[in-house]
Amino acid sequence: MSKLDYKERIPNNVDLSNDLSLQRALEHWQPKFKSWWQDMGPDGFQSYDVYLRTAISVDAAGWASYGKVKMPDYRWGIFLADPVKDKKIHFGDNIGKPVWQEVPGDYRSVLRRLIVTQGDTEPASVEQQRLLGKTCPSIFDLRNLFQVNVEEGRHLWAMVYLLHAYFGRDGREEAEALLERNSGDDDNPRILGTFNEPISDWVSFYMFTYFTDRDGKYQLKSLAESSFDPLARTCQFMLTEEAHHMQVGELGITRMIEKTLQIMKELKTDSIDNIRRAGAIDLNTIQKYINFWFSSSLDLFGSEISTNAATAFANGLKGRPDEFRFENHCEKNTLFKMENFINNKIVIQDVPIRNAMNEITRKAYIDDCAIGIKRWNRLINKYGFEEFELSLPSHKFRRSIGIWANLPVDPKGRIISKELYNNALASWVPSEEDKQFINSLMVQELDPGKTASWTSKPKRGINNQEIDYDYVELSH
Ligand code: BYC
Ligand code: FE
Numbered sequence: 001m002s003k004l005d006y007k008e009r010i011p012n013n014v015d016l017s018n019d020l021s022l023q024r025a026l027e028h029w030q031p032k033f034k035s036w037w038q039d040m041g042p043d044g045f046q047s048y049d050v051y052l053r054t055a056i057s058v059d060a061a062g063w064a065s066y067g068k069v070k071m072p073d074y075r076w077g078i079f080l081a082d083p084v085k086d087k088k089i090h091f092g093d094n095i096g097k098p099v100w101q102e103v104p105g106d107y108r109s110v111l112r113r114l115i116v117t118q119g120d121t122e123p124a125s126v127e128q129q130r131l132l133g134k135t136c137p138s139i140f141d142l143r144n145l146f147q148v149n150v151e152e153g154r155h156l157w158a159m160v161y162l163l164h165a166y167f168g169r170d171g172r173e174e175a176e177a178l179l180e181r182n183s184g185d186d187d188n189p190r191i192l193g194t195f196n197e198p199i200s201d202w203v204s205f206y207m208f209t210y211f212t213d214r215d216g217k218y219q220l221k222s223l224a225e226s227s228f229d230p231l232a233r234t235c236q237f238m239l240t241e242e243a244h245h246m247q248v249g250e251l252g253i254t255r256m257i258e259k260t261l262q263i264m265k266e267l268k269t270d271s272i273d274n275i276r277r278a279g280a281i282d283l284n285t286i287q288k289y290i291n292f293w294f295s296s297s298l299d300l301f302g303s304e305i306s307t308n309a310a311t312a313f314a315n316g317l318k319g320r321p322d323e324f325r326f327e328n329h330c331e332k333n334t335l336f337k338m339e340n341f342i343n344n345k346i347v348i349q350d351v352p353i354r355n356a357m358n359e360i361t362r363k364a365y366i367d368d369c370a371i372g373i374k375r376w377n378r379l380i381n382k383y384g385f386e387e388f389e390l391s392l393p394s395h396k397f398r399r400s401i402g403i404w405a406n407l408p409v410d411p412k413g414r415i416i417s418k419e420l421y422n423n424a425l426a427s428w429v430p431s432e433e434d435k436q437f438i439n440s441l442m443v444q445e446l447d448p449g450k451t452a453s454w455t456s457k458p459k460r461g462i463n464n465q466e467i468d469y470d471y472v473e474l475s476h
């Protein structure tokens with residue numbers, strides 16, 4: 001197990017001090033990152049002490065240390081999981097050959113595209129969440145937001161390290177461009193759709209960390225299988241940080257639902273108006289936010305049938321999440337049954353598995369998303385409101401990428417008329433009115449231990465601290 005070196009200007013476990021030109025290149029990028037963080041990172045709170053965890057080693061158990069840090073002083077660095085001796089390629093056409101420590105010339109541009117796409121999402125999410133501090137429902141939540149933000153910043157560092165260390169001049173240019181594209185920018189937006197959607201309220205933040213960070217989990221799992229060993233090891237370590245982001249989402253949604261149920265029980269009502277008047281969020285509206293962020297995140301897996309995905313698998317650049325669970329790691333002439341939409345009809349088709357990798361990953365993701373839904377329904381039952389059930393909409397609903405893109409499909413997965421679809425959409429995803437209502441609830445609560453009206457108090461503090469501990473120190 002390697003300890004992380006925090007004495008260096010750029011903390012790392014890649015022996016940076018022995019590669020002076022790389023160190024210099026990264027030290028050149030570092031101030032640009034810091035100035036991006038000031039301009040595009042969390043608005044406000046930059047001079048406050050925040051109770052943050054920082055990695056101290058790269059093994060899965062006990063890697064974190066907790067303490068109060070000002071965000072700009074966070075020790076962003078470069079941490080890769082420890083190497084495995086004599087590691088071999090374990091999927092695709094090159095099974096059994098040694099993994100690569102350098103980028104093979106043939107795969108250079110594809111690998112760079114994957115790393116840039118991954119890298120682009122990290123700062124994008126920080127930009128999307130930039131204003132949320134102004135409306136935090138508690139300082140517990142505020143601290144969680146900032147923890148997620150600094151770690152996404154570190155994920156950016158992870159990809160920038162790979163670009164600088166292995167892709168020469170174009171890598172350095174791509175690293176600069178990662179700070180130049182901006183979420184939602186008309187002229188120079190982020191690469192993937194979801195990362196240009198505004199996250200202007202905390203309901204969206206929880207949904208994003210539940211659904212979109214979970215895409216992160218699945219993409220990182222796929223890249224953690226890569227034959228390009230530095231990429232695999234980087235992603236393995238990123239996954240340990242990712243788990244927390246999804247927990248923030250799951251806990252946030254759970255607390256919000258719990259508050260709604262308490263109000264429903266107290267007032268003996270399921271009327272949307274009554275619930276809203278009491279300052280809570282009706283389950284109907286929560287379902288709409290689920291519909292929005294889930295459908296948007298499904299697009300992040302790419303097309304169901306993809307030659308990009310087939311090539312990436314064949315060449316060993318990107319595997320399936322948990323590749324070891326599959327029997328056949330080559331999948332040369334194997335087939336996968338999937339639905340397709342041809343000549344206005346849904347047909348069942350056999351597709352080469354290699355071309356179906358995006359769909360296979362998406363299916364694993366959907367099953368994972370369903371776990372939280374099941375838990376929330378159990379909670380709803382516990383409060384005695386069995387007539388309500390939250391659900392994931394169909395994977396065909398509101399898609400913009402792949403087979404089902406731009407088809408009028410309802411949340412149950414039925415193809416309907418365009419007119420019906422357009423008229424009903426505002427009842428399936430948050431309408432302007434819903435958003436206005438949600439925004440009216442978003443008031444900043446900074447009193448330690450207190451929580452905004454629309455959510456319940458967490459049951460446990462962070463790292464065994466009291467629930468009303470001052471996770472963000474406001475007197476500074
Ligand atoms: N929006 O064959 P196709 C995370 C493009 S999240 C816009 O369908 P492919 C995080 C695609 O780029 C994880 N464009 O798909 C979460 C391609 O364009 P080019 C991020 C899209 O290539 C929260 C074209 O359509 N990591 O970490 O097999 C907070 C045809 O591509 C979209 C990665 O994404 C879209 N939704 O797969 C912070 C991993 N979808 O090249 C962080 C790296 C597709 O023809 N990326 N396109 O111009 C990849 O593995 C792949 O690029 C994708 C797409 C899975 C995204
Ligand atoms: Fe990330």
Ligand code: FE
Pocket residue numbers: 152213216242245
């Ligand atoms: Fe994340």
